[in-house]
Amino acid sequence: MTTLTPVTPDEAADEVADLYTQMRKTVGAVPNMAQYMAVNPAVLKAWLALAGALKEGVLPPAVRERLALSSAEYNRCTYCLSAHSFLAKNVAKMDEAEISMARDAASSEPHTDAILKLSDAISRGRGSVADEDLREARDAGVTDAQIAEVIGNIALNTLTNYFNRFNDTPNEYPELVTPR
DSSP states (O other), X not given: OOSSOOOOTTTOOHHHHHXXXXXXXXXXXXXXXHHHHTTSHHHHHHHHHHHHXXXXXXXXXXXXXXXXXXXXXXXTOXXXXXXXXXXXXXXXXXXXXXXXXXXXXXXXXXXXXXXXXXXXXXHHTTTOOOHHHHHHHHHTTOOHHHHHHXXXXXXXXXXXXXXXXXXXXXXXXXXXXXXX
C-alpha cells in the first residue's frame, strides 16, 4: 500500500512541472520515485541536488552504481534494486556477475571491492567503523576524498531506499531484480 499520493506528470504544476521538465531533459523520464517525492518539492529538489553534486565527485559512475546496489540490497529496497540494476547494466555497462557481487558489497576489482566493503561497514555501523575496516580500505588505496563521497552516497541511497520502502513505490524494471 502506498502512503503518499504521487504527483503524476499530468497533474504537475508550477515548481514540480519545472522539475519534471528538467528530469525529462537529464534522465529522459520522470521516475515513479520522483512522483512520490514531488508531494513536497523541497524533497525532490534535495534528491536532485545531492545526486547531481555527487555525480561531480571522484567516484566513477560504475562505482556509484555498485554503492547504490549494495545499499538497496542492505535496505531491502526492490525499487532501487530494479532502477540501479538497469543503470548498472545499460549505463555503467556492468555485467551480471558484477551487478550480483555489488548487491553483496563486493567487486572483482580490488580497489572497488575495498570501497564497497568500507561502505558496508559504515552502513552496518551506523557511521562508526572499526579501525581494521578503515585500515583495509586505506591499504587498498581508498583516499579521504573517496571516503567522504562514499558517505555522501550512503546518505543519498538511504534517502531513496527509505522513501521507496515507505511508499512501496512501483518498480519500473521489476524483471531485473532477482529475489534473494
